[in-house]
Amino acid sequence: MGKKKLDVRIKQLIESCVKTKHRSMFVIVGDRGPRQIVNLHYILTKSRMSVRPEILWCYKKGLGFSSDPKKLRSKQKKLARKKKKHNKQEFVDTGEEDLFTNFLISNKIRYCYYKDTRRILGNTYGMCILQDFQSLTPNLLARTIETVEGGGIVAFLLNTINSLSQLYTLTMDVHSRYRTEKEHSIVNRFNERFLLSLSGCENTLVCDDELNILPIFQFSRKFNEKASKKKKEELEELQSNKNDQLVELQKTLHETEIAGSLIKLARTLDQAESLLIFLGAISEKTLRTTVSMTASRGRGKSAALGLTIAAAIGYGYSNIFVTSPSPENLKTLFQFIFKGFDALGYSEHLDYEVVQSTKQSMNKAIIRVNIFKDHRQTIQYIKPQDQKMLSQAELLVIDEAAAIPLPLVSKMMGNYLVFLSSTISGYEGTGRSLSLKLIKKLRTENTFFKHSSTELIRKSISENNGSGNDNDDENEKDKNGTKKANHSSSLKNRDLKEVELQDPIRYSVNDPIEKWLNDLLCLDAVVPERSGTKCPVPESCELYYVNRDTLFSYHKATELFLRQMIALYVSSHYKNSPNDIQLMSDAPTHHLFVLVAPVTKTRKLPEIICVIQVALEGLISKETMLETLGKGRRGAGDLIPWTISHHYQDENFGTLSGGRIVRIATREGLEKMGYGTHALKLLTDYYSGKFTNLNEDEKTIDDNTLKKRRTNKDNNNNKNHKLDKNPEKNKNRNSIKRIGDVKSIKNEEIKPKKNLPPLLIKLENRKPEHLHYLGTSFGITYPLFRFWKKNNFYPIHIRQTENTLTGEFSCIMVKEIITHELSESNWLDQFIVDFRKRFISLLSFSFQNFPINLALSVLQYNKLNSQKLTFQELKFTFSNYDLKRIRNYARNLLDYHTILDLIPTIARLYFKGKIDLEFSPIQSAMLLNFGLQHKLIDQISQDVNLPKNQIFALFNQAWRKINDYFIDILETKVGEEIPQIEEDMSIEMNPIEETLEKTLDNQVFETEKEIKRKNINKTGKKKKNNMEMENENERKRDEEDEEAGEDDFIRKETEKAQLNYLSRLNLSNYKISSSKEKWDEIGETATNGSIISVKSDRKYPKKITSNRTKKKKNKKSQKTNKRGENNRNSNNNNRGQNNNNRRKRSFKKK
16 A cells, blocks of 8 residues: 555644644544554654654544464564565555554553443543444443543544434444333434534544545535634733743742642643642641542543642551542542652652552552551542441542442541542543532531631641651551541531642643533533522422424534533532433434413523423333233333333333423423422423314424425435435434545534424424323332322332432322323222332331331321221231230330330221321331331431430320221220110000009008018017107218208208108098097197107107118218217117107107
């Protein structure tokens, strides 16, 4: 193969980028692209006039050539023999192959799979080659491109295609995740936007595999070398001011022993100031400070941390630990540690030694540095999972903290100095997990420190400057130890310092490649400030459907709208990644909705208040469900259907159609004001069919717009393939073919499309899909769960393992959609009841550490119609001994340890809805902690924030309610078992014929007959005198009347009853036999109220007393017998007189 002169613009671009310290980018189309890397690397090496740049070569599986050095050398020898053999014969073209082999052998190349690109974080390379374009993702672009230093080259290798527009329909590897059984076709909007964005990148050239420039962009046609010189001059002016400030800062700290030596190694003013803040925290030696440093890629974070660790060694710190996702990420950090040692006068092997890993997977990474200049000091690398090794730590440095799962970072926070470093953009996670979760928590709980100037820090460093002498080190150790003991409390006593780096170090300011990458992936998207101060009423805002074809068309207006949407995502969610843009653009089942403020007549873009991303799922055939579940597998895509079907082993749920709310993000500053709730309400009404479709031809219009889109693509492809008249060549655009005509791709020009449909579509003008439910899946926290619960979403699944990134449990909540066509059914109630039962059982296992407020919120739902506890269930669950223990503890007769085994059973019955009682929130929390989570009283006291005695008092009140509830069940059952007398309705109930008076007369007559019979039977026996017996009875009756204390009303009523009774008696037996003349004589002599005495020949009948009266008399007699003998004798003497008087009074009454 003969030599060919390269285009001058390639050399000019590389040389100008080396001078301005900007990066250049090449897109090489063709199968022989890897061979042209040799020429680009040669030009770059000659332009730099320094050491050959290191190369990063990333690929999916196969390189297409051997990377083994032994095989390459053997191949080189074979080529040399081939040349010697055919030296005198015909010419053999082995030059290109020989050059490529020599290139692979002589240069330092780091080969890396795309799946292992995490290991290259923190490293710097001079050239980055990205092979296998179909395997690229936005995450990989951000990781790999940002490792290239200023003046370096980024090269994309594409296989041979007839037109770059074929990338629009190129099947990417990630598309297999987006396909579902319902949707197979994918519109590749991201690749289209990727190619269109290259037109705005100045330092980009598109070439074929012979390095012929393809003028598809305006910049590719005209390369102005004078413009590059002007940019270089402007950059030098901008950097000169900052360099002067940096030099002044270095001069002021020149006399400071440690800081003055290390500050000279700072490259920018931001890095120098951040280094001073780190040194201020080290010099304090309080071991209660956390310093967080965030920045974009290439700002010198790892370098600043390396110099900080070197300073900590100079200040006498003994145990320093460093962690990162991989030890290979710490390559730059350890390089600057050694540079700091050189500045402080440490020499290797004499003052310190380096220990490298022997594991092949770590690629000989440094894992330990032992320092023994003054005393034993170590710098040890640990894995993020080994936080138990930090018990003796004095300083912990966490590099690339955003790539470490957040729970691990939280567990590593302890009673020692903690320095955090994280990238806020550039790779998955984007640092928002750290900033929105951990740092926000530190701001609220800890003492906030804001660095305003560097003068105070300089003073603290000069005052607390540590020397390397033995005596000073010992004194500092003692102080350090005492302060460590004083501040060994919780993290709430710590100080937080925040540092942010702005100026890049890896490359110059205003790098075109960085700007292009930020614009493509919206890495620097910021929510714009609101124009007005008033907030619109939520009910006045409207929900619109976003047309994705227009959104990703790369027009200026749509790009601004897209950046606003991404900014809402980043500010509201902590789990963001650049891959989200590709998911939004290419996933066929995803749809976007925005809630905007009331639109005015101005031409400005509407203000976005809330963004909702919905993914349509379900409608899986039953055959597929049975086949997949029968094999114990899960299908790709359709998160909620496959998860629920696998969890409940229900093959019918996957056949339903549903919508999963992937994200809902509200504008920062407008949270908790009702906008998200209003947006969800409108979305539910839309899928419920409550929005009237005013446009009858709406569906045909959508189909026509899709057809126009496809026809436009076909027309563009036909224009680009003017010489390809065979239509069969254009059928499969995904296939990669050899270039048939070079002019076809050279004459191609890529521009944004025109005549696009409107960006925002009213919900009335779009026909909704038929859905059975709306669902969501998120990392469960109490605020999020309360938001979805308020909007009538019900939990049906919580994953039992924590998320590795956030440490949260994934939760799936569902809301049933009721339309005119779909009536309400009970399929959701069955899942709710089963989920509740499982969750109650798992609270003592996987969910034992669930927050109490979150667990109660999950269990307390109104939509639960369970049967109450019956008598049979009560007797089956509890024995008689158990019920007795429950009763005695309610009466405070037992200790709570006696009924501890019964609490889990009662708690399950209560939270299942079997026990119909209402407890206070604290009582419910204690019942859940005791019975379901099986926590001890000390843990419950911390969760509820109450002392133990109050906890037991409240628990005993709840236990009494439970005891009363069980007693009611038992009494109800006993009442049911008592036989009830059945009334015979045929019997007539009539009043008796006899009157009450006649009945009493008959009773008196029967009584008289009985008395006579008894008197006759008592002959031959000694009898007491009737008068004495009567007097004794009268005395006892009077005593009873006096003791009873009856009132006047009762006495009058008694007298009336006696008179009525006497009037009905037959008194003939008591008739006095005296003549009338004698009665008249007595009446003349008697006065009013006097007592007369008449002698009668008849005897009076014996007085009858009732059994009740006899019992009372016996009691009174027993009391009387207990009196003294003297009182008894005196009473007997006076009894005769009293009896006569009482007899007279009784006779008067009669």
